[in-house]
Amino acid sequence: MRKVIGIGETIFDIIFKDNQPIGAVPGGGAFNGVISLGRSGVECSFISETGNDRVGESIIRFARDNGVNADNINVFPESKSPISLAFLDENNDAQYLFYKDHPHDQLDFTYPDVQPDDIVMFSSFYAVNPVIRTQVYGFLNYARQHGAILYYDVNLRPSHQHEVMKLKPNFLENLELADIVRGSKEDFQVLFKKDDPDKVFNAEVSFYCKNFVYTQGADPVVLRTKTVKKEYPVETTETVSTIGAGDNFNAGLVYGMMKYDITRETIEQGLTEEQWDQIIQCAQEFSANCCQSIHNSVSVDFGTKMAKELKTKEPMD
Numbered sequence: 001m002r003k004v005i006g007i008g009e010t011i012f013d014i015i016f017k018d019n020q021p022i023g024a025v026p027g028g029g030a031f032n033g034v035i036s037l038g039r040s041g042v043e044c045s046f047i048s049e050t051g052n053d054r055v056g057e058s059i060i061r062f063a064r065d066n067g068v069n070a071d072n073i074n075v076f077p078e079s080k081s082p083i084s085l086a087f088l089d090e091n092n093d094a095q096y097l098f099y100k101d102h103p104h105d106q107l108d109f110t111y112p113d114v115q116p117d118d119i120v121m122f123s124s125f126y127a128v129n130p131v132i133r134t135q136v137y138g139f140l141n142y143a144r145q146h147g148a149i150l151y152y153d154v155n156l157r158p159s160h161q162h163e164v165m166k167l168k169p170n171f172l173e174n175l176e177l178a179d180i181v182r183g184s185k186e187d188f189q190v191l192f193k194k195d196d197p198d199k200v201f202n203a204e205v206s207f208y209c210k211n212f213v214y215t216q217g218a219d220p221v222v223l224r225t226k227t228v229k230k231e232y233p234v235e236t237t238e239t240v241s242t243i244g245a246g247d248n249f250n251a252g253l254v255y256g257m258m259k260y261d262i263t264r265e266t267i268e269q270g271l272t273e274e275q276w277d278q279i280i281q282c283a284q285e286f287s288a289n290c291c292q293s294i295h296n297s298v299s300v301d302f303g304t305k306m307a308k309e310l311k312t313k314e315p316m317d
Contacts, residue, residue: 033251038067039303045069051081116147123153154183175208252286
């Protein structure tokens with residue numbers, strides 16, 4: 001059975017509306033996606049680190065309660081778990097304050113079992129952080145050599161704008177390793193000062209990776225590959241919080257790859273327009289569901305429904 005392996009930060013999100021706290025949930029870019037996949041019946045594990053404190057304990061417990069193998073989330077005795085404050089505006093989009101000591105990041109783990117066509121999800125500053133780059137790159141390269149599919153979400157916050165030149169070599173290595181790259185309009189404004197998806201793909205991405213998904217909030221999702229060029233409108237939904245929207249778009253796309261039997265060979269041959277239609281529909285469904293609550297992942301009911309669909313899936317011709 002295929003599985004998903006996430007690698008990334010864990011963080012505890014405290015969510016504010018009108019400057020008052022309205023919720024607190026475990027989070028992190030790849031972590032949010034893996035939780036949704038665990039709820040949706042996908043076998044998942046997660047590689048990360050957390051502090052030796054009550055917050056760290058709750059994050060690990062939360063992962064396990066949602067069907068995610070947490071054996072590779074390391075707890076470091078002298079460290080504190082990172083916290084983020086997320087302030088929702090009138091559109092329920094978030095502005096963040098992060099409390100994390102990146103220079104003291106550590107990463108020490110045993111490589112999990114990786115089989116051909118397993119999917120590795122990686123994203124955010126964690127994927128380019130110079131302090132842990134050797135370990136992260138080592139695992140990604142190992143996974144690729146073992147036939148895994150690598151899905152990379154850029155997800156680089158404006159708070160790292162001043163580090164872009166230093167981070168760019170790691171970013172380009174990630175593009176080269178990845179089979180599918182997704183990024184938001186904001187990500188590429190931070191990285192390249194460009195907000196035209198075709199210019200981003202043609203000038204910055206296509207040399208390294210041929211499968212590119214560009215999201216821009218409520219505006220259409222843009223897909224660019226060697227053979228398919230398409231836009232997908234985003235349905236209007238009532239949002240409570242957009243905090244996990246992108247992370248769950250990733251989860252849905254990965255879920256779709258499982259459901260519709262998208263393998264490494266399929267990707268190398270080039271996905272058809274129909275295949276992209278199917279997996280991007282899953283991505284949009286996951287993202288929309290997540291936005292309907294203050295939680296960072298899809299609802300348990302939605303996950304249960306997706307798990308049933310996964311069990312009864314029919315392989316594509």
